[in-house]
Amino acid sequence: MSGKAAEGGTAVRRRGPLIRRPWRLAAEVSAVLIAVVVAFPLYWMVLSAFKPAGEIQSTDAKPWTLNPSLDSFRRVFEQQEFGRYFLNSLMVAGAVVLASALIAFLAATAVTRFRFKFRTTLLIMFLVAQMVPIEALTIPMFFLMRDLGQLNTLWSLILPHIAFSLPFAIWMLRGFVKAVPEALEEAAYIDGASRSRFLWQILFPLVFPGLVATSVFSFISTWNDFLFAKSFIISDTSQSTLPMALLVFFKPDENDWGGIMAGSTVMTIPVLIFFVLVQRRLVSGLGGAVKD
Amino acid sequence: MTHEATAEPGAVKTAAPAAAGAPDGRRPGRSGKRRGGAGRRGSGWTPWLYLAPALVVLAGLLVYPIYQLGLISFLEYTQSQVSGGEPTTFKGLGNYQELFSDRQFWDVLLATVVFAAACVIATLAVGCALAVLLTRIRALPRLLLMMAALGAWATPAITGSTVWVFLFDPDHGPVNRMLGLGDYSWTYGRYSAFALVLFEVVWCSFPFVMVTVYAGIKAIPSEVLEAASLDGASQWRIWRSIIAPMLRPILVVVTIQSIIWDFKVFTQIYVMTSGGGIAGQNLVLNVYAYQKAFASSQYSLGSAIGVVMLLILLAVTLVYLRLMRRQGEEL
Numbered sequence: 001m002s003g004k005a006a007e008g009g010t011a012v013r014r015r016g017p018l019i020r021r022p023w024r025l026a027a028e029v030s031a032v033l034i035a036v037v038v039a040f041p042l043y044w045m046v047l048s049a050f051k052p053a054g055e056i057q058s059t060d061a062k063p064w065t066l067n068p069s070l071d072s073f074r075r076v077f078e079q080q081e082f083g084r085y086f087l088n089s090l091m092v093a094g095a096v097v098l099a100s101a102l103i104a105f106l107a108a109t110a111v112t113r114f115r116f117k118f119r120t121t122l123l124i125m126f127l128v129a130q131m132v133p134i135e136a137l138t139i140p141m142f143f144l145m146r147d148l149g150q151l152n153t154l155w156s157l158i159l160p161h162i163a164f165s166l167p168f169a170i171w172m173l174r175g176f177v178k179a180v181p182e183a184l185e186e187a188a189y190i191d192g193a194s195r196s197r198f199l200w201q202i203l204f205p206l207v208f209p210g211l212v213a214t215s216v217f218s219f220i221s222t223w224n225d226f227l228f229a230k231s232f233i234i235s236d237t238s239q240s241t242l243p244m245a246l247l248v249f250f251k252p253d254e255n256d257w258g259g260i261m262a263g264s265t266v267m268t269i270p271v272l273i274f275f276v277l278v279q280r281r282l283v284s285g286l287g288g289a290v291k292d
Numbered sequence: 293m294t295h296e297a298t299a300e301p302g303a304v305k306t307a308a309p310a311a312a313g314a315p316d317g318r319r320p321g322r323s324g325k326r327r328g329g330a331g332r333r334g335s336g337w338t339p340w341l342y343l344a345p346a347l348v349v350l351a352g353l354l355v356y357p358i359y360q361l362g363l364i365s366f367l368e369y370t371q372s373q374v375s376g377g378e379p380t381t382f383k384g385l386g387n388y389q390e391l392f393s394d395r396q397f398w399d400v401l402l403a404t405v406v407f408a409a410a411c412v413i414a415t416l417a418v419g420c421a422l423a424v425l426l427t428r429i430r431a432l433p434r435l436l437l438m439m440a441a442l443g444a445w446a447t448p449a450i451t452g453s454t455v456w457v458f459l460f461d462p463d464h465g466p467v468n469r470m471l472g473l474g475d476y477s478w479t480y481g482r483y484s485a486f487a488l489v490l491f492e493v494v495w496c497s498f499p500f501v502m503v504t505v506y507a508g509i510k511a512i513p514s515e516v517l518e519a520a521s522l523d524g525a526s527q528w529r530i531w532r533s534i535i536a537p538m539l540r541p542i543l544v545v546v547t548i549q550s551i552i553w554d555f556k557v558f559t560q561i562y563v564m565t566s567g568g569g570i571a572g573q574n575l576v577l578n579v580y581a582y583q584k585a586f587a588s589s590q591y592s593l594g595s596a597i598g599v600v601m602l603l604i605l606l607a608v609t610l611v612y613l614r615l616m617r618r619q620g621e622e623l
Contacts, residue, residue, distance in 0.1 A: 023428075024428060024429065024430075027425055027428045027429050028429045028430065028433040030425070031422075031425055031426075031429050031433040031434070031436070031437045032433050032436055032437075034422065034425075034437060034440075035433075035436040035437040035439070035440040035441075036440075038437075038440040038441060038443070038444050038495070039439075039440040039443055039444075041444075041447075041452070041455045041456060041459060041495065042443050042444070042447065042455075044455065044458070044459060044466065045451070045455045045458075048458065056464065057464070058464075059463050059464065060469065061464055061465065061466045061469060063466065102345075103345045103346050103349060104346065106342040106343070106345060106346065107342060107343050107345075107346035107347075109342055110338075110339035110340070110342035110343045111339070111343075113339075114338065114339035116336075116339050116340070119339075122343070124613065127609065127612075127613070128606065128609050129350065129354055130552070131552055131602075131605040131606065131608065131609045132354065132358065132602065132605070133555075133556040133578060133598070133601050133602065133605060134556075135556065135558045135578045135581070135582060136361065136578065136581055136595075136597070136598030136599075136601050136602060137354075137357045137358065137361060137598070138582065138585070138586075139361065139364065139585045139591055139594055139595055139598070140356075140357040140358075140360035140361045140364065140595070141353075141357050143360065144353075144356070144357060144360070159353055160353055162349055162353070163349050163350055163352075163353035163354045164354070166346055166349060166350060167350070170346065195338065220446070220448070223448055224448045224449045224450065224559070226449070226450050226559055226562075226563075227558060227559070227562075227582070231586065243448075243450045246450060246451070246454065257458055257461075257464060260454050260458070261454075261455070261458065263451075264450075264451035264454055264455060265451075267448055267450075267451050268446065268447050268448060268451050271446040271447070271448060272442075272443060272446045274446070275442050275443075275445070275446040276442070279438075279442055282503070
């Protein structure tokens with residue numbers, strides 16, 4: 001796979017006279033305009049979070065504010081146990097990312113470095129597992145968690161999400177494990193390395209970038225979860241996660257838009273940071289995952 | 293991608309050097325191929341050891357719930373059975389009969405298919421067009437567009453949904469003012485509500501398509517393109533005869549992924565249309581199943597809808613596998 005996929009700006013292809021200057025300028029202007037349109041909802045979210053209550057309620061919404069306030073944020077953090085929900089969300093997403101990355105790494109190694117009976121069958125199963133509409137499994141999952149006595153605990157969110165993010169993670173890691181030359185493996189064994197030593201001290205570090213790219217998807221799908229949180233955490237609100245905290249600000253008569261936007265901002269920022277940190281790897285990782 | 297299969301070490305490697313150069317489309321997984329040269333010693337049970345954690349988790353938390361879902365869909369299962377007040381009774385296909393004779397089910401099924409199709413087509417069109425645009429511009433505007441797209445991608449479904457509802461809010465939203473629509477309510481009409489959800493879905497899912505297709509275009513060796521243009525091929529011809537065929541595997545993947553995601557849309561519909569719209573006008577299968585199960589405690593009907601969804605997505609998967617087979621890809 002080509003790791004250069006993410007490099008911006010290098011090697012602008014010399015296409016000779018194919019692209020004429022005015023055309024390129026038009027393309028660049030439209031690209032910037034599209035970027036503005038795409039970023040606008042996020043800008044509006046942050047802006048509304050900082051607007052004082054009066055401006056939010058007004059019927060002529062201005063695209064700026066001259067007196068930003070932290071009132072909405074204060075309301076979010078005080079009214080609700082927002083900090084607690086935030087920690088809960090982080091714990092769930094963190095546990096899922098770590099567990100599914102490790103389990104998927106082992107499984108991806110098995111299906112790429114070995115030939116064994118039922119290998120293809122397993123791969124097809126992993127593919128099919130990605131198609132399962134997890135929302136449809138809410139009902140049986142609810143009963144399963146009830147029987148395990150895990151309702152109203154964070155485990156009722158962690159366990160299902162590990163299972164749901166595994167198939168895609170295995171599928172995506174395959175490409176990365178495949179890209180590690182076999183000669184390296186043979187050399188390691190000739191030098192007397194044991195199987196587990198090769199696995200953890202040689203293969204694992206080499207596949208790590210792939211693990212990071214894969215983790216993004218596990219993180220997002222877990223962080224986004226709102227249905228399970230709504231269905232499995234019924235009575236113990238101390239175990240709630242962020243999406244639930246957000247719903248409190250929706251009121252039948254008049255939504256507290258300032259609170260909703262402040263809560264949304266707080267919820268989006270960690271994912272954004274995560275994304276910016278791994279974006280290079282993500283882009284090249286997608287190229288590798290899709291290719292094989 | 294197919295043209296790189298040979299350049300990728302280990303992609304089509306066989307175990308022993310003597311057997312190198314075995315044909316690409318060889319059926320893997322034959323037990324006869326299990327023993328090989330170095331690094332393959334005694335690999336009989338090792339892969340299963342590595343697979344064990346994944347298989348245990350998937351069996352317990354995915355396969356078993358799916359089995360349960362199927363089971364419940366054949367039973368009489370409502371609130372009284374959940375609380376243990378009444379014994380569960382076997383209904384056979386009764387739930388499915390009830391479902392298929394319900395006009396609303398067919399209405400929701402049709403709405404789901406049409407809505408998902410519209411989302412997929414719009415997402416792919418926007419994503420591919422912008423991927424091509426990215427290859428045509430210099431680093432700075434490209435970075436801006438990439439960053440904006442990553443921002444949209446990173447936004448959690450629930451926050452994205454709330455922000456879009458706010459943008460289109462009849463009283464406080466900026467969109468109606470910019471378009472001069474007064475206090476037009478987007479969520480009141482069935483089609484305008486679906487359109488609003490579609491905007492949000494496209495907004496948060498085009499980045500995946502754009503980034504993936506862009507990575508695919510960048511991976512095409514520039515020598516090939518140069519050779520073509522030296523031979524006097526037009527831009528259009530280069531597109532049609534070189535880039536499109538090379539991108540085909542990637543396009544198949546993003547299309548299939550989009551179909552899967554858009555068919556399963558839940559959060560956006562649930563949040564933006566407050567649980568399925570006025571009088572259920574914006575229900576899609578996923579939300580419909582949920583409402584049946586948790587709002588009206590008809591767990592067996594909800595499960596039957598879930599089974600129908602599973603079967604439809606399974607059919608999509610089989611098409612995908614056939615396409616991959618036809619491209620001669622080795623799993």
